[in-house]
Amino acid sequence: MTSKVAPNNRIKKFMFVNRKPPHGSIYAQEALEIALIAGAFDQDVSLAFLDDGVYQLVAKQNTQGIGTRNFSKTFRALKDFGVSKLYVERESLQARGLDAANLLVEAAPVAAQALAELMTRQDVVLSF
Amino acid sequence: MWAGRNKFVKLAIMVNGDPFTHQAAGTAYHFTRAALQKGHEVLRVFFYHDGVHAGTRLNVAPQDERDLPRLWRELGKQYRLDLAVCVSAAQRRGVLDSREAQRHGKDGDNLAPGFRIAGLGQLIEAAIDAERLVVFGD
Numbered sequence: 001m002t003s004k005v006a007p008n009n010r011i012k013k014f015m016f017v018n019r020k021p022p023h024g025s026i027y028a029q030e031a032l033e034i035a036l037i038a039g040a041f042d043q044d045v046s047l048a049f050l051d052d053g054v055y056q057l058v059a060k061q062n063t064q065g066i067g068t069r070n071f072s073k074t075f076r077a078l079k080d081f082g083v084s085k086l087y088v089e090r091e092s093l094q095a096r097g098l099d100a101a102n103l104l105v106e107a108a109p110v111a112a113q114a115l116a117e118l119m120t121r122q123d124v125v126l127s128f
Numbered sequence: 129m130w131a132g133r134n135k136f137v138k139l140a141i142m143v144n145g146d147p148f149t150h151q152a153a154g155t156a157y158h159f160t161r162a163a164l165q166k167g168h169e170v171l172r173v174f175f176y177h178d179g180v181h182a183g184t185r186l187n188v189a190p191q192d193e194r195d196l197p198r199l200w201r202e203l204g205k206q207y208r209l210d211l212a213v214c215v216s217a218a219q220r221r222g223v224l225d226s227r228e229a230q231r232h233g234k235d236g237d238n239l240a241p242g243f244r245i246a247g248l249g250q251l252i253e254a255a256i257d258a259e260r261l262v263v264f265g266d
Contacts, residue, residue: 012256027177033248034248127263128265
């Protein structure tokens, strides 16, 4: 596949693996920033959420109490950057009592095994 | 892919841990040095998250302790590495070159020689051009 926006017209499969909750550290927000840039460069981007990373997609987040920027709405901007492949690990959701139907963006619940399989098909995997 | 046509591979390195608190940045340095010594090519070392602190010239390491920022500078000089510090992560953490400092009205700058400020696009480009992107972080 080629793209005028992609560096050297090359497109690679990028997967960003998110394992940390959204507001206890900067990793979730800064990882999302890379994902947006990768999308802007027309790359084939997937986002995986597992362990406490599934909390990043919980709906109705409100950070007013801690005075930080509520970057969770940026997940909805991913589509505008051509990024729509979001995966949440089923086991992580279940362990935390979360429901895939109640997330702030559409994300496909996948079993850990299937997620591992998906990872092997990527060209670049970044873990945060 | 590793045992392909060429004996040497093109690598890109991503350093997400700061030089003092976590070992990850030290491992990144040792890995990068070993790869270069073996003859592999390192297209870029991209510093993100707290990794940007590797680019300071103002750290003072106790005499008997490892001075990772200095080690990166020396490795960078020896192998003419592209040591790129992410602009947004660096701004947030107060790692600035003179141009950034001036632009944002700061009264000082601290980026070490041999490092440069770069956008996230440089990370994506490096990941595309390299055969492998190796990520170091906690």
